Amino acid sequence: MARVGKVAYRLELLEELRQIHDTFHVSQLWKCIADKIAVVPLKDIQVDYRQNYIEKHVAVLDRRVKTLRNKVVSLVKVKWQYQKGLEWMWEPESKMSRHYPDLFLEDEFKGKV
Known part of the structure; x- marks a missing residue:
């Protein structure tokens, strides 16, 4: 994660997620404590035409x-x-x-x- 401005960050996303906009306002980000049980494999996620x-x-x-x-x-x-x-x-x-x-x-x- 790289800081872009005072209130924005650019995330380093996986190659599979390259279609997702990578810059977020700080209000959209929160600390994540990884939980192995809660991980959803990317191949199982479906996205519609509007992403x-x-x-x-x-x-x-x-x-x-x-x-x-x-x-x-x-x-x-x-x-x-x-x-x-x-x-x-x-x-x-x-x-x-x-x-x-x-x-x-x-x-x-x-x-x-």
């Missing part, structure tokens, strides 16, 4: 209903493959079923049995 990281979902772990002032929201607890920190997150069921219908296929079969 955004694509997370993979694994399963719906649980469901709950949250009551707000004026509406009721159905939530699902989704397990993500490479999520840092907690490996699961509560997401709105409507959004998840729209974007990831394959997560809800077994629900369709439960109703038919």
Whole structure:
């Protein structure tokens, strides 16, 4: 890492990451303590056409209903493959079923049995 200005640094990135902009403002950087378990192999990471990281979902772990002032929201607890920190997150069921219908296929079969 090399200092470019008072508030910017240029990172030394691997050759596989050459498409990523290498200069960052100090507010975007934080100390990283390496954890061998948390390392994700670069070959497993998928990036879309805008260079955004694509997370993979694994399963719906649980469901709950949250009551707000004026509406009721159905939530699902989704397990993500490479999520840092907690490996699961509560997401709105409507959004998840729209974007990831394959997560809800077994629900369709439960109703038919």
